[in-house]
Amino acid sequence: MAKIVDVHSHVYTPSYIALLRTRKEVPFIRTFADIGDRLIILPGEDESPSRGRPVGPSYWDINEKLAFMDSHSISTSVISLANPWLDFLAPAEATEQARLINGELDQLCSQHAGRLYAFAVLPLSATASAIEAEIQHISSLKHMRGVIMGTTGLGSGLDDPLLDIVYAALEKHELPIFLHPHYGLPSAVYGPRADKYGHVLSLALGFPLETTIAVTRMYLSGVFDRSKTLQVLLAHSGGTLPFLAGRIESCLEHDGYLLKEGKLNEEKRALWDVLRKNIYLDAVIYSEVGLQAAVAASGAERIMFGTDHPFFPPLRGEEEWLSARLNRDAIKNAFGSDNTTANNVLGDNAIRILKLHT
């Protein structure tokens, strides 16, 4: 029986939940008289028809995580703090909270050795040197296998040259980045009827595009030319990167302005090369159509199963989560009778890449 590893599994640690409960502005937990506690993570969500998202013990109780893993035959989960991480905190508080939360995460993993590993959180509102110090500390923690990062970086995106010191530190300690969206796109792009469609447009389209823009900016700015061994695990199978990589390369090769400015240099690594050497993709894509594109772009040895738990719970209380099943079925359908590759994507790749002892 293959081991199943979930590399896309979020927790809000108890201290983080407590922090959200003390706040009165985004992000925060707001209690409504009719629908109870809701997590409000984007401006205006508490006034929208959907009123944020329900928040309950599955968000913070590790026993719920373990029960979910049991009922879905998941051997090991690599847990990560969910968005918006520490993006909203002032530097000193972010630095303090990162140390605290990374300690909590490592302790949770210790208490469930072999079943839990974690991606650490960084105090990105602090200085690059404070971040570097936290990376040094993270590398000393037993169960950390990388860091989760949103798309804002130090405030102006992941193509910020000031991040080079952070990328270099991550390379040095062989810690991959788990790159994850949070902010989506400005709501105006969804038009005047978006509220009628619940969260669908922002979650299904805004999230993946946020990731795609972020990693494309990294690529265009030369991050992967300077940090040749940097490893980035992209959430949701890369957003849309596998599908659009050809178009990105073509637009680059046809840009007259960049040619004139001498910026189309032959030494720039091809995006396809970056996809096969620096990018890992989770398999959170809910269809074999997308999964096969992810495999074709980065190679089956770089794809790792995930669930996005505790998000997308079943709406009618079913024990088996449809969201998890869709991602498992996509693997089954994509590889057919090739059980070795299916097993690699389900768990063996993660065990090898993230050096897990399961």
Added chain:
Amino acid sequence: MAKIVDVHSHVYTPSYIALLRTRKEVPFIRTFADIGDRLIILPGEDESPSRGRPVGPSYWDINEKLAFMDSHSISTSVISLANPWLDFLAPAEATEQARLINGELDQLCSQHAGRLYAFAVLPLSATASAIEAEIQHISSLKHMRGVIMGTTGLGSGLDDPLLDIVYAALEKHELPIFLHPHYGLPSAVYGPRADKYGHVLSLALGFPLETTIAVTRMYLSGVFDRSKTLQVLLAHSGGTLPFLAGRIESCLEHDGYLLKEGKLNEEKRALWDVLRKNIYLDAVIYSEVGLQAAVAASGAERIMFGTDHPFFPPLRGEEEWLSARLNRDAIKNAFGSDNTTANNVLGDNAIRILKLHT
């Protein structure tokens, strides 16, 4: 030898170019002392480092189109007015220009019978009944094989219920929509260093996402439930729709708000069903990774070759256009020795679907 048909091929007709030259605001043609004529189609482009895009005879001279077709072994092109079409005109002028331009297009096709067909343009700023009248007229023109449409519809998107009368008219006359992006995304989403990357982020990511949002809004609003036979050819292989279709469906099926509101009804057609019965995809995707996802989503019998000529010309004056070659190579690489399917995608699908006499 297979016939090659290009379904994604733009022209700016002489009257449209004349119109752009008279204008002093977007969209317009501006003459710079140092770099000559530039087409400025988005606000601020003339002040950006790239200063719009070079515009020359390949945009309006049909002989350049025919020469391109000859040198790339393209038997037949289905030409369409390029963005931003008539979106910017007041209703009466849009109505007048649509009639004029559709006449010009049909005449061009007559002069090059068998080599040229066209998608007509609609006066979308006019009333639905004026649009309906133009559709009626278009159906009487010999060489029209559908209509090109941007993503704004009557001004508030393609999920506007007022468009139902337009969709019904297109269904009645069996005219497919060629859905094409123009506006991209607000430039703020590309961050503070976007100008350094030329047009890459807006063209490579903004355009495809604009298309994806537009068609997803159509789907969510029930257009394909009401207009069950409406046919829509999506530019750039659907933007990102094939890759994200699984996520769109999953987000829909997990939306607690939509469930509570009774909007998750069992009768809604699955997006996968729409992809296989209502959506055609061009093959303008520049890689076999994307093309294979397009094929997996809609079926190889619904994919049609295109070039996006006259955009993405070779930067160093090569006779063979890299942009066209990448799209041909993608087909060759995707289907390997399956020449029948490759030939279908290169031309036979378009001949069958658009009823071309080549």
